[in-house]
Amino acid sequence: MGRLLQGRRILVTRPRAQAARLAALIAGEGGEPLCFPLIEIEPPLDAAPLRGVAARLAQYVLVVFISPNAVAFAIPEIAAQGPWPEATQAAAIGPGTVSALVSHGFDSDRIVVPAQRFDSEALLDQPALQSARVVGKKVLILRGDGGRELLVDTLRQRGADVDCIACYRRTPPSDASEIVSLLRNKALDAVTLSSSEGLRNLLAMLDTEACAQLRCLPVFVSHQRIEQAAIAAGWREIVVTPPGDAGIVESLCRYKWLQHE
Template sequence: MTEPLSGRTIVVTRPRAQASRLADLIAGQGGEVVIFPLLEISPVADPGFLQAAVLGLDSCSLAIFISPNAVAFSMPVILGRRAWPAGLRAAAIGQSSVALLASYGIANTLAPTERFDSEALLELPELQRGSVAGRRVVIFRGNGGRELLAQTLRGRGAEVDYVTCYQRSAPTDAEPLRELWRSGQLDALTISSSEGLRNLVDLLDTPGRACLQSTPLFVPHQRIADLALALGLSRVILTGPADAGIMAALRAYHWR
């Protein structure tokens, strides 16, 4: 029996460290995978602020990890300098972050179970005003990003600090994608973040954007789909969340 993605070349655009599982799933369904990260992840240039913040964790009630990268770049520093504070609860947006925290011995992490975004995390009872007012919250993240979590939690009476533990940067060369388009071998892209999508559009010249316009984009969040449509892209497929949702949409798609 022919696999559902046989003969299809699909580009996975996650940061390289997070791309392998989805790539393996696509390959397991017969697809040819090209990994082309739209976000390059690296340590912060000056780790001094992160190291200092680690020493102040005893005064925090909640530590929020924005992504698996936030866990991967902060937890070795934290546990290399001290034990995890007994009174500090961890929270994460996605289940990959929860699993990675568990690998460092951090259990009972707060996280949404259906939608995996800041809005869903903010809906949890443990993040309502009655639970966070007057308490200190630390958010581990990369450079920049959305301000929704901090703004909402401050509005609910929490004291919130950001700790930048890694840097995100955009790729500078789109030639691997251009070559795939020239050879007619790029069937679809999976886009996992709005920032990554912006990086892709900025990276491409006019012919490249025309190729992107004709390429199916599989995105796991309405916010990314809305941005794609606002950027003039029309072949946008909104999938279910996480790898399972992306794979279901790839398998169900009526390929031309």
């Protein structure tokens, strides 16, 4: 086990249910993960639409799970209606969502997922989502409230009959005093961000002084879209990491800490 992050205090901002593995990998390298979810995941205010669609799942040729949270909230409702329909294919944005599906008994080899870049654009490149496969067919997208419309809009342009169900809610945290205290005591060395929404939530909670202190820290982001949001927010140093928790920790370990002290 390495100690390349010895003494480094890293802010982990993933939602609570997805933070444990990243925190463990940071700790395994000697770092101190400080978990502060920038998005809280909660059940939908009305579960009736999800229950309704679960009862008619066999109508869909493809069901897209946008995140592990979509799996966590949707699969119990689906399982309560009976087994997964044999002719309905599952799709996932990335490996975390695949792992969540596998934990519920899905065969990973039968899940449509991008091979490298894990976003809506990459999923739309997969053969199962092309016009020839979806035109005139029903496709279901399971996601949180809000979010990007690219997947929905593109599939509809390709001729699919798309239903989109919000199976969980994302809400911002209500108190940032812990982060303010860490910043004022110079007790943070880096920030990890896994969504542009989380970045917006973070900056909205902080006062001008705390925002300025935060922007002096290196931020490690998992996608170029988050990088663009960080640039627009005035961040000084941004590191785009390889995908997944392992990619984030790899970049943290390669960072030249002593050159920035």
